[in-house]
Amino acid sequence: MKIKALCVVALACSLAIAQTPDKSATNSDIVVSAKALQIHNSFLVVDTHADTPQRFLDDGFDIGSTDPNDNGHISLNKAKRGNLGAEFFSIWVDPETNQGHFAKHTFDLIDSVYEQAARRPDGMMMAFSPNDIDRAHKEHKLAALMGIEGGHSIENDVHLLHDYYRLGVRYMTLSWSNTNEWADSSGDIDDPKVQHHDGLTDFGKQVVLEMNRLGMMVDISHVSDKTFWDAIATTKAPVIASHSSARALCNAPRNMTDDMLRAVAKNDGVVQVNFYSGFVDDDFRKAMMAQKKDQDAAVQKYVDDLKAQGKPVDYVQIDRIEREWLAKIPRPPLKALIDHIDHIAKVAGVDHVGLGSDFDGVSGATPAGIDSAADLPKITQALLDRGYSTEDIRKILGGNLMRVFREVEGVMNQMQVAAAAK
């Protein structure tokens, strides 16, 4: 799970898995009309970020679970109820606890996704391209894709990047909350103890171009502002932000400024809105900052106690501690999330916004009413209520991401043809 000390310190993307039972959703719940449901179910829905592989690998979670007490965000049943057609599962390697073997853990997480698909062939299939996604959708199966979260996974070795592509990885965030040896992160950019590079190094720029050549989407979620601008100046293909929201509405350094949103529009990329309450709602973010010291101390005490007893750290327990703290803060209403979609649609254009939930990575801290993938139709209802056309909703739910994915494949083909002609 993604809690872990570093994540907490960095106020990073993602905390952990299973979520606490919802207490406040009824306050601002939204009723989905038959018409909205029909519209929602007629479109392909693509989500570009879920941390469920940590559940697969660390908890033995079965995506086919129908356990009513499971408080995770993703299962095949929940995906079906929410008409989720494609999920990009996050391959995230904790840089603290995996030092010296990032690649091994990356491979283990990739394996965990394949194992789920093998276990549930009737409900899920591995997908590697937009055409695969369309095929899975026609067969009423969840298309399972993968994105690596954090450039440290390639261990500064472009051969590993090739291996990950061959195994099916179709995006990579250039950094996670940690600055790696070639890309600065927003998570530690103000930490003077960390050696920064003023954005991307020359090798980092080569990585971006190699991703273009391979057909792996360049993901600028988590990176520092300078890394973002370097990536935009370097890439030959549209970029994605797989799970980032708008900084104008919530002042987290992980979110994107309006200038960045406009730059992604110019690049013809797409910003997939993160659902995490700490990135969506500024009051939630401030309350989280206020409790951070006490929360970190509670986690540290738990870890120290275990160490004193010679026992390994149990991340499920750490997640539970995190959840207890986050549950003390009132959940923002669904409106707060829709405001981000609306803002990005206004600033960048409706062709450049989509959904990047961060499901199973935020310790249950999602806006009220969004408790799992089954609640995705509420987003369609809310967009209809704001006057969005069905065509705009189709784009937001997945059409934009599919366009970008196809454009990235087009650039890949051009670069490979050009290289072969030399």
Ligand SMILES: [Zn+2]
């Ligand atoms: Zn993240």
